[in-house]
Structure formats: C-alpha cells, structure tokens
Amino acid sequence: MQRDLVERARKGDHDAFAELAGAAISRLDPAAWLMLRDVEQAKDAVQNALVRAWRDLPTLRDPDRFDAWLHRLLVNACIDEARRLRRHRLDVDLTTISAPSIVDDVSAIEDRDRLERGFLRLEPELRAVIVLHHYLDLPMPVVAATLGIPLGTAKSRLHRALAEMRAALDADSRVRGDLVEGRA
Amino acid sequence: MTTNERLERTMSAWLRDDAAFRVPDHLDEVLAVTRDTRQRPAWSSLERWLPVDTTFRPRLFTVPSAARVIAVAALLLLILAIAILAVGSQPRLPEPFGIARNGVFLTSRDGDIYRIDPKTAESQPLGLGDGFDFSPIFSRDGTKFTFLRSDGPLTEPAVLTLYVANADGSDLRAVTPPTESLDWFDWSPDGTRIAYMAEGSLYVADLAGGDPRRLAGAGRIHFPTWLPPDGKEILFRVETNNPAIFAISPDGDAKRRAVSKTPANNRYDYQSIALSPDGSHLIFTRWAENGPDGEPYPARLGWLPRVYVMDIATGAEVVLPTRSGTGQRGGAYSPDGKLVAYARIYREGAFQLVVANADGSGNERTVGDKRPGKPDGSDVNATWTFTPDGKALLVRYGNDTQATTNLVPLDGTPPTSIEGSGGFEFVDVQRLAP
Numbered sequence: 001m002q003r004d005l006v007e008r009a010r011k012g013d014h015d016a017f018a019e020l021a022g023a024a025i026s027r028l029d030p031a032a033w034l035m036l037r038d039v040e041q042a043k044d045a046v047q048n049a050l051v052r053a054w055r056d057l058p059t060l061r062d063p064d065r066f067d068a069w070l071h072r073l074l075v076n077a078c079i080d081e082a083r084r085l086r087r088h089r090l091d092v093d094l095t096t097i098s099a100p101s102i103v104d105d106v107s108a109i110e111d112r113d114r115l116e117r118g119f120l121r122l123e124p125e126l127r128a129v130i131v132l133h134h135y136l137d138l139p140m141p142v143v144a145a146t147l148g149i150p151l152g153t154a155k156s157r158l159h160r161a162l163a164e165m166r167a168a169l170d171a172d173s174r175v176r177g178d179l180v181e182g183r184a
Numbered sequence: 185m186t187t188n189e190r191l192e193r194t195m196s197a198w199l200r201d202d203a204a205f206r207v208p209d210h211l212d213e214v215l216a217v218t219r220d221t222r223q224r225p226a227w228s229s230l231e232r233w234l235p236v237d238t239t240f241r242p243r244l245f246t247v248p249s250a251a252r253v254i255a256v257a258a259l260l261l262l263i264l265a266i267a268i269l270a271v272g273s274q275p276r277l278p279e280p281f282g283i284a285r286n287g288v289f290l291t292s293r294d295g296d297i298y299r300i301d302p303k304t305a306e307s308q309p310l311g312l313g314d315g316f317d318f319s320p321i322f323s324r325d326g327t328k329f330t331f332l333r334s335d336g337p338l339t340e341p342a343v344l345t346l347y348v349a350n351a352d353g354s355d356l357r358a359v360t361p362p363t364e365s366l367d368w369f370d371w372s373p374d375g376t377r378i379a380y381m382a383e384g385s386l387y388v389a390d391l392a393g394g395d396p397r398r399l400a401g402a403g404r405i406h407f408p409t410w411l412p413p414d415g416k417e418i419l420f421r422v423e424t425n426n427p428a429i430f431a432i433s434p435d436g437d438a439k440r441r442a443v444s445k446t447p448a449n450n451r452y453d454y455q456s457i458a459l460s461p462d463g464s465h466l467i468f469t470r471w472a473e474n475g476p477d478g479e480p481y482p483a484r485l486g487w488l489p490r491v492y493v494m495d496i497a498t499g500a501e502v503v504l505p506t507r508s509g510t511g512q513r514g515g516a517y518s519p520d521g522k523l524v525a526y527a528r529i530y531r532e533g534a535f536q537l538v539v540a541n542a543d544g545s546g547n548e549r550t551v552g553d554k555r556p557g558k559p560d561g562s563d564v565n566a567t568w569t570f571t572p573d574g575k576a577l578l579v580r581y582g583n584d585t586q587a588t589t590n591l592v593p594l595d596g597t598p599p600t601s602i603e604g605s606g607g608f609e610f611v612d613v614q615r616l617a618p
Contacts, residue, residue, distance in 0.1 A: 012223055018215050025211050030203030042207050047214045054218040115198045123425060134192060135199040148364060149383075166191060 006063040009054070017057070020066070021050050027136060028074050034131045035078040035124060045077040052077070071136070071146045075128045082124040118168035126161035133158060276617040277325045280373050281412055281461035283519045284572035287326055287614025288351075291589070291602065292318040297331060299353075300602065300611075310353035317347075323375040326614040327351055330369065330378060335362065346380065348391060351614060359389045360396050368407055373415035377434060379408040386420060388434050399436040407456075410434075411496075412463035419443060419459065419466070425451045429466070429494070445499030456491075456514045460521045460542065466494050467504075467515040467524055467542075476503040489513045489561045491526050493544055502544045511561045517542060518570045525551065525568055525577055529561035537568055537579060539594060551577055552592045552599060572615040578602075580611065 002023075008016035025046065032042035032049075052073050060069055119127065132143045144154035278284040289300040291307070295316035298307040320331040330348045344366045349356040359378060360366065369380035378389045380396075384404040389396040405420040417431040429444040443466075444454060452471040459466045469489045474480045476490060488511035491504045504524070506512050511529035518524070524542045527535045528550070535557040540548040557563050568579040576593045589611045592599040602611055 014215075014219055017218060021214060021218070022211055025214070029207035029210075033206040034199055034203050039207055043210050043213075046207070047210070047217060050214050051217050051221055055221050055223055058223055115195060116202070121425070130195070131199065134196045135203065162191060165195070169191075 002066065003063045006057070006060070006066045010057045010060065010063070014054075017054050021053075024067075024070055025050070028070070031071075031131050031135060032074060032078055034135055035075075035127045036081055037120060041081045042078075045074065045081045048077040048080070049073040068142065068146050071132065071138075072148065075132070075147060078128065079124045114169050115165070118165040121168050122161055122164055126157055126164065129154060129157045130161050277327070278572070278615045278617045280324045281519070283574050283618065284615040285618050286571050286573050287616040289602065289611055289613055290320040290322065290329055291611040292320055292331065297353075305602075310349075312347075312349065312353055312356055321369070321371070321612050322351070322614050323371050324373060324615065325375055326616055328375065329612070330359070330371070332366065333358075346378065346389065348378075359391055360387075370409050370418075372410050372434065373412060379410060379418050379434065381406055381408055381420075384423060386418065386432070388418075388436075397436060399432055399434075401436060401440055402430070402432050403440070405430075409457060409459055412459055412461055414463075419457065421454050421457060427451060427454045429454055429457065429468070443496060443499065444494065446501055458515045458517055458524075460517050461519060462521055464496060465542070466496060467491055467517070467526075468494065469513050469515070470503075487560060488529065491515050491524070493524075493542065504540060504544055505546045506540075506548060513561045513564055514568075516569045519572055519574045523570075523574075525570065527557075527561075527564045527566065529557065529559075529564075530554065531559050533557060533559045535561070535564050535566070537566070537577060537592075539577075549594075551594060552579060552590070555581060571613050578611060578613060 002020070005016045005020050009020060028046045028049065029042060032045045033039065036042050036045060049070065050073075053070055060066065119130070122130070128147065129143060132138045132146060133140060138146065140154055140158070141151055143158075144151040147154060149157075286302060289302060290310075291298050291300055295318065297310045297312055297317050297320050299310055300307045315333040315335050317331050317333045320329045322329045328348055328350055330346055332344045333347050334342055334344055343362045343364050345358050345362050346360040346366065346369060347356060348359050360380070363382045365384075366380060366382045369378050371378055376391055378391070380387050380389065384406075386399045386402040386405045386408050387396045388399065399418075402418075402420060404423045406423050408418050408420045411417045411419050411431060416433065418434050419429060419431045422428050422430050426448045428442060428448060430440045431443050432438070432440040448454060449470055449472050454468050454470070456469040457466055458468075468491070470492050471487050471489045473487045475488070490506070491512040491514070492501045493504060494501045504512060504526075506528065509531060513527045513529055513535075515524050515526040518539075522542055523539045525537060525539045528538045528548070529535050533556060534554045536554045537551045538548045539551055540546060555566065557565070565583050566579060566581045568577050570576070571578055571591070575595070576591050578589065579592050579599075580587050580589045582588060589602040590599040591602060
C-alpha cells in the first residue's frame with residue numbers, strides 16, 4: 001500500500017503524497033520536538049523535511065526505503081534548525097496543550113526533570129540517535145542507515161549519548177544533594 | 185539490570201510522555217507548501233550546497249631552480265636566455281591577496297559549469313563530462329578551479345567528489361574519493377592543497393596526489409579556512425556546545441591551538457568566519473539575547489546576531505557598530521581588507537547587504553535592495569563576496585532550488601544580473617594581475 005503511494009507520489013500525484021505525509025506527521029512532529037525542544041522550530045523542521053521529501057521524491061531509488069529516507073530528511077532538518085539560532089528560549093510556549101498523561105510520584109517527576117536537563121545538554125546529533133532508537137524504536141542498524149553512518153559509529157554515538165546523560169544526571173544529583181545539605 | 189539499561193528504560197518512557205501532543209496539527213500548512221512546490225527531475229536533486237566563495241588567490245609562480253652543474257659558459261647563457269624569454273612570455277599572475285583585476289566568471293547551474301565572458305556576458309559550457317557538477321571556485325592565482333561532482337543520478341545522501349581542472353577545463357582530475365557529507369572547502373594560498381570538511385572532520389588533499397589526510401587532532405569542525413598570507417595554519421570552528429575558533433598546522437604535526445579567547449556565549453557563537461587578507465583579523469557572527477550594550481533584545485522578537493572583529497594575535501574582540509535596533513550577520517572582507525560586507529537584519533522581517541569599515545569605525549552603506557527574511561536573522565537567503573577589483577559585490581539571492589546572481593557595484597550604479605538562473609547556481613570570478 002505504502003509502496004504504491006510512494007510510486008504515485010514520485011510521479012507527481014500530490015494526493016498520494018498527502019496520504020503519506022498524513023500518516024508520517026504523527027511520528028515526525030514528536031520526534032522533531034524531542035530533538036529541538038521548541039514547537040516552532042519543530043514545525044519548521046518537519047515542514048522542511050516534508051517539502052524536501054515531496055520535491056526530491058523522484059530521486060528516491062527504492063520506494064521501500066521511503067520511511068528511512070524521510071527520517072533522515074527529518075534528522076537533517078532538525079540539525080540544521082538547531083545550528084541556527086533562533087528564538088528566545090524563555091518564550092512562553094502557548095501551544096502546549098497537554099501535560100504528561102501519567103500521574104507521577106515526586107521521585108518520578110524529579111527523574112524526568114533530570115532527564116530533560118541531561119537531554120538538553122546533548123548535541124543535536126546525539127539527541128537524534130536517542131530519538132531514533134528509543135522513541136521511534138528503530139534497531140541500531142536502521143538508525144545507522146538512516147543517519148548514513150557506519151553501524152559502529154551509530155553505536156558509539158548512542159554509547160556517548162548515554163554516558164553524557166549519565167554524567168549529567170550524576171552531576172545533577174550531586175548538586176541537589178549539596179543543596180539539600182546546605183553546602184551550595 | 186545495569187545502570188544503563190535502567191536509564192534507557194526510564195528514558196524511553198520519558199520520551200513518549202514528553203513528546204505527546206506538543207506540536208499542534210500543521211499538516212494543512214505543510215501540504216499547502218508542497219502543493220506549490222515543483223518536483224525535481226531525478227537527476228537534479230542535491231541536499232547540500234556551498235556558498236559563493238570568491239577568495240584571495242595565491243601566487244603559483246615559481247622561480248626556476250639554478251643550474252647545479254657546471255656547464256659550458258655559452259650553454260649556460262643560452263639556457264638563462266631561454267628561461268628569461270619563457271618567463272617573460274608567461275602571463276603575469278596576481279598576488280595572492282590584495283586588489284586584482286576581474287577575469288572570467290565561472291558559474292554552475294542545474295549540474296553543469298559554464299564560463300562567462302564578462303565583456304559580452306556570453307556563457308559557454310565547459311563540457312566537463314557526465315555528472316552533476318556545481319560550486320566552481322578558482323585557485324587564488326586564477327589558473328585552476330575546483331568543483332564538486334556527483335556521479336550519476338543524485339540521491340540522498342549525496343556522495344560528492346572534489347575535482348580540479350585548469351581554468352579552461354583541461355586536465356580534469358579527482359582529488360578526493362567519492363565522499364559523503366563533503367562540505368566547505370578552501371584552496372591553500374600556494375594552490376597546492378585543498379582543505380575540506382567531511383563528516384565533521386578536517387581533511388587536506390594534496391593536488392600532487394595521494395589520499396587526502398584527516399587531521400584528527402582538529403576535532404569536530406566546520407568552516408576550515410587557510411590563514412593568510414602564508415597558509416601555515418588552517419583556522420576552523422570547533423563544533424560543540426561551546427564552539428570556539430582554533431587553528432592547526434595543515435601537516436597535522438602539531439596540536440591545535442585556541443585562537444578565540446572569549447568563551448562562547450552559546451552554541452551558535454563564532455559562526456560565519458572570514459579572514460582579513462593580511463591574516464591579522466577575522467570577523468564572525470555572534471548570537472545573543474542581550475545586545476553588546478548589555479540590554480536585552482525584546483523577548484517576543486528573539487535573539488539578534490551581531491558581527492564582531494577579532495584580532496587574531498590577541499583574541500581581542502570588537503563589535504561592528506550598526507543602526508540601533510538592527511542586527512548583522514555573515515561577512516566578507518574586501519580584497520584590500522579595508523571593508524567588510526554583511527547582512528543588516530531588520531526587525532520587521534527583512535535583510536539588506538551593507539558595507540562598512542573593517543576597523544570598526546562604522547560608515548555603513550547599503551548595497552542592493554531589502555529582501556524578505558526573518559526578524560531574528562535566522563533566514564538570510566543570500567551569499568556574497570567582493571569581486572577581485574573590490575568595486576562590486578557578487579551576490580547570490582535565493583536558495584538551493586532557485587537563485588539569481590547579481591553584480592552590485594559599490595558606487596550605487598544599477599546592478600547587473602549574471603546570465604543564467606537555476607538550481608545550485610554558484611559563481612566565482614577569476615583573479616588576474618592588475
């Protein structure tokens with residue numbers, strides 16, 4: 001079904017592309033948000049990725065690789081967005097319309113705050129590996145193919161990302177411990 | 185369960201919760217754009233493009249070595265006479281830096297490279313063979329040029345090869361293997377080597393042959409640029425969350441050294457590097473939430489970029505003055521190093537090129553029209569450089585899909601459009617001896 005839509009879209013059928021985009025955007029939007037942490041930048045990145053996908057679809061040799069190709073376009077668009085600067089980080093995000101659906105206990109909320117702070121410290125390329133593997137559930141060989149890097153490099157990036165997250169979380173714990181004990 | 189496994193499990197749950205419902209539906213907006221976007225033919229798609237880059241060209245002229253053996257006096261005199269005649273008959277080459285005369289233009293459009301006669305504006309394809317060719321850049325003495333080629337139909341990701349040829353298109357040869365994510369290259373001042381970035385690493389290719397060498401000590405980099413006037417070091421921006429300007433020997437036999445002294449303001453700092461022709465200063469773009477006076481920019485409008493000048497020897501920085509409430513971005517030095525050209529950012533959502541004194545004493549003058557852009561300066565769809573004679577800016581307005589290139593005189597006379605307009609259009613101007 002998807003292959004047929006891709007074939008039609010490659011030949012200029014915009015309705016077919018609209019179906020493909022409609023099915024993909026529900027996973028592209030959250031992935032872009034995770035990588036950029038900014039609604040407007042995420043929207044821009046997704047739009048850029050989909051516009052490029054439509055524009056360059058005739059160059060896609062293997063229709064079965066559409067999803068991987070689209071993920072790669074998204075990652076590139078997100079990294080491009082992240083490298084420019086941009087809007088004030090303290091802008092109020094008026095478009096957030098839902099809180100996390102799980103009711104957390106205090107400890108879990110603290111964990112998540114710390115995860116967010118650790119994640120924010122990662123370079124965009126490292127965030128991309130985490131999002132592809134841990135959010136989109138792509139196996140590492142697919143992550144590597146999506147990013148266009150060797151499998152070893154992908155694994156190394158994931159390892160580095162986790163190590164940096166771990167280090168950030170540990171440092172955060174120490175600071176919090178110090179604050180509790182009145183040393184900072 | 186290991187610590188990392190616990191972290192990964194917690195993180196997966198957090199990512200799912202955190203991402204849900206963040207981005208409001210915008211599919212209709214996207215489809216409205218794609219509906220108005222023309223698809224490319226299969227052969228004409230490429231993700232990356234390089235900016236126009238007319239830089240300053242080195243002298244390739246070499247003095248013939250002295251005779252090492254004793255010969256009959258008459259024969260020696262004859263050899264010397266022939267050598268003098270040969271040297272005298274060679275076209276004079278321009279100095280690598282400073283004002284030069286404008287030569288022919290090279291332009292790429294839609295995958296082919298053309299030579300444009302500046303007097304008649306007639307263009308002629310160089311006929312370099314198959315492949316999608318773009319981004320021709322002359323060597324500093326104007327005798328050679330390099331360009332990027334994708335063999336066969338272009339796909340994502342792009343795999344590019346750097347080629348070099350004589351100015352007339354002869355003696356075409358590859359200087360790199362097919363390389364993924366090849367981007368941003370610069371001729372060495374003596375024209376014997378090319379520095380480039382691929383997959384975030386710095387490489388140096390020797391035109392004499394051999395495999396390009398990766399300078400691992402540079403780290404993850406961007407914008408590699410040979411330091412004038414002798415090219416003993418390559419400057420680059422270190423790509424981390426705390427970017428900085430570093431330099432390293434092109435031979436890779438020494439550690440990199442820090443050039444910038446001020447810690448990065450954020451991870452967008454130290455962008456758009458350009459070096460003065462004498463190698464004493466560089467300009468760069470800095471993004472900040474506060475202006476150079478310490479006053480915050482209005483939050484609703486976001487941050488604003490400014491252009492700084494750095495003394496390479498001391499690391500001292502000075503911000504270029506500009507009109508109140510406007511920003512600045514990008515930059516290029518004039519061939520004599522007296523002027524810089526950059527984009528002025530207007531808060532109403534526009535940009536305009538200006539030239540100003542390179543020493544930070546102001547005297548901004550607008551060049552060309554205002555063009556639409558973003559109020560925070562994040563979208564300047566133009567690249568520009570001075571012509572070798574320093575009398576005009578060569579400006580490419582547009583994006584990788586469609587662009588037009590204009591020659592905009594600094595004296596206010598009307599701009600002229602360079603022939604041709606299309607995708608992946610790049611233009612460079614040959615330097616000739618004055």
